[in-house]
Amino acid sequence: KVMPSPAAWATLQARYSSLGLALETLVRLTRQPLEIYALDLQPGHQAATLIVRLGGAADSLPARLQRVRSTLGDGPANILEGDADKELWREAAELAWVPQGWSLVKVPLTPKRVLALDQELMANEAQRVYSVGANQAWVAWPGELAVLDAILARHELSGLAIFGSAGKLRLGLRNGDSFARRIKQALDPQGKFPTL
Numbered sequence: 001k002v003m004p005s006p007a008a009w010a011t012l013q014a015r016y017s018s019l020g021l022a023l024e025t026l027v028r029l030t031r032q033p034l035e036i037y038a039l040d041l042q043p044g045h046q047a048a049t050l051i052v053r054l055g056g057a058a059d060s061l062p063a064r065l066q067r068v069r070s071t072l073g074d075g076p077a078n079i080l081e082g083d084a085d086k087e088l089w090r091e092a093a094e095l096a097w098v099p100q101g102w103s104l105v106k107v108p109l110t111p112k113r114v115l116a117l118d119q120e121l122m123a124n125e126a127q128r129v130y131s132v133g134a135n136q137a138w139v140a141w142p143g144e145l146a147v148l149d150a151i152l153a154r155h156e157l158s159g160l161a162i163f164g165s166a167g168k169l170r171l172g173l174r175n176g177d178s179f180a181r182r183i184k185q186a187l188d189p190q191g192k193f194p195t196l
Helices: 019-030 061-072 082-093 111-123 145-154 177-187
Strands: 008-016 038-043 048-056 077-081 103-108 127-131 136-141 158-163 170-172
Touching: 008 019, 008 061, 008 082, 019 038, 019 048, 019 061, 019 111, 038 111, 048 061, 048 082, 061 077, 077 082, 103 145, 111 127, 111 136, 111 145, 136 145, 145 158, 145 170
Parallel strands: none
Antiparallel strands: 008 048, 008 077, 038 048, 038 127, 103 136, 103 158, 127 136, 158 170
């Protein structure tokens, strides 16, 4: 039931002139019969970077990289292997891109909702990474979370504050609140345990 860890890893980084173009490519990649270990999207002010990680047998990686590369389009793609690949993903896992003192919020979403949300996040100077094929946003927020709470509610999204400024842990739309209240009432009728 457990697959062995791949013998070799490689990461493709492709830069696009807009988040929309990068997102179109991301969706195209998810519809291909490719074994992708990680698929992240990092937007900037004037561009976006698509990051694709592959793993497997060392002798099969070059052909698989070429198949992914052909799906990425005509733009330049940088290939990271060995220590460079490991360092990129170590920094991602350690959230090294989040500025000191900022809050970090995890937001589940779908690729179709990224563009509208990203416009507001960018306008508020938030740093963000869309991971898991743009099905999850990691939002580094510079100020009070009340503003992000309102943005997420407007987009009918929910978020979970991972670390940062004190306050609510759950932001935006609170799906399933009535169900959660009924469960809490059944399991804790005297209200001894706190709610999120």
